Amino acid sequence: SQTIHQWPATLVQPVGSPLSLECTVEGTSNPNLYWYRQAAGRGLQLLFYSVGIGQISSEVPQNLSASRPQDRQFILSSKKLLLSDSGFYLCAWSRGDRNEQFFGPGTRLTVL
Amino acid sequence: KNQVEQSPQSLIILEGKNCTLQCNYTVSPFSNLRWYKQDTGRGPVSLTIMTFSENTKSNGRYTATLDADTKQSSLHITASQLSDSASYICVVSARSNDYKLSFGAGTTVTVRA
Numbered sequence: 656s657q658t659i660h661q662w663p664a665t666l667v668q669p670v671g672s673p674l675s676l677e678c679t680v681e682g683t684s685n686p687n688l689y690w691y692r693q694a695a696g697r698g699l700q701l702l703f704y705s706v707g708i709g710q711i712s713s714e715v716p717q718n719l720s721a722s723r724p725q726d727r728q729f730i731l732s733s734k735k736l737l738l739s740d741s742g743f744y745l746c747a748w749s750r751g752d753r754n755e756q757f758f759g760p761g762t763r764l765t766v767l
Numbered sequence: 768k769n770q771v772e773q774s775p776q777s778l779i780i781l782e783g784k785n786c787t788l789q790c791n792y793t794v795s796p797f798s799n800l801r802w803y804k805q806d807t808g809r810g811p812v813s814l815t816i817m818t819f820s821e822n823t824k825s826n827g828r829y830t831a832t833l834d835a836d837t838k839q840s841s842l843h844i845t846a847s848q849l850s851d852s853a854s855y856i857c858v859v860s861a862r863s864n865d866y867k868l869s870f871g872a873g874t875t876v877t878v879r880a
Contacts, residue, residue: 687866698771698856698870699811706866714867745810754798754860756868758810 657682661746661759668766674719674733676762678746681727686748688729689756690721693743705729706751741766769794771859773871780847780878788874790840790857798862802831802842805854805873814842814855847878 658681668674680686687706691699701714703721711721718737722730729746743763747756771792780786792800799818803811815824815831817840824831828845844851857871 689866696776696872698872699868701867704866743808747810754866754868755801755813755816758803758812761808761810763808 657748657757659746659748659757659759661744661762663762664760665763666765668736668764670738670766671735674731674736674740674764676731676744676746676764678729678731678759679727680748683727683748683750685726685751687751688723689747689749690719690729690731691745691747693745693761699745702731736766738766740764769859769861769869771857771869771871773855773857773874775874776872777875777877780876782847782849782878782880784847786844786847786876788842788844788855788857788876790842790871792838792840792857792859792869792871794838794859794861794869796862797835797838798860800831800833800840800860801858802829802840803856803858805856807853811856844876847876849878849880852876852878 660679689704690702693699705711705723719733745761746759749756774789801816802814805811814829817824817833819835830843833840854873854875856873859869
């Protein structure tokens, strides 16, 4: 069976500090991978998606970047965090030929 | 612009009672619609999925309906339990781009004993 992991589960960072959130998927190969941000009272916002190693598509201009160094690893980064980067970050995966997405447990990021 | 609107924003029900959540969408061309359950601080988990030709789908005490003509869906929870307390999210996929899903803001359900 497939599983998706995210870490850390929670993170408190000062403004201006760097960020690295990691997501890994087990039990499948060549998945499509996604990073979402969820703000309170709002729908999930797609930040990045990737259909393969080194292939990253950005959905919204922002202070964040994503990388996919390995087939089942997806990383969300920032060089300098802003207060507005606070939120709940979700990683998801899907099979290449289907659009059902499976979500990870999420990371709660608080920027102070 | 593809949009998904959910109502109510939140609701409180007593354990054992039923409730119905609504979802209206403008996503086109329509591919499928899913209802997800998201416990507080956790990732969403899929409850049901319906394509254009399906108008009802059940998963235990959860029953989803779809009217593709009016672009409306509902999620009915029967005999609610305390564990049903969660946010329920309507997610619609457009046939033109399977990577991008349109998410509703969710309905927060609180079940009280």
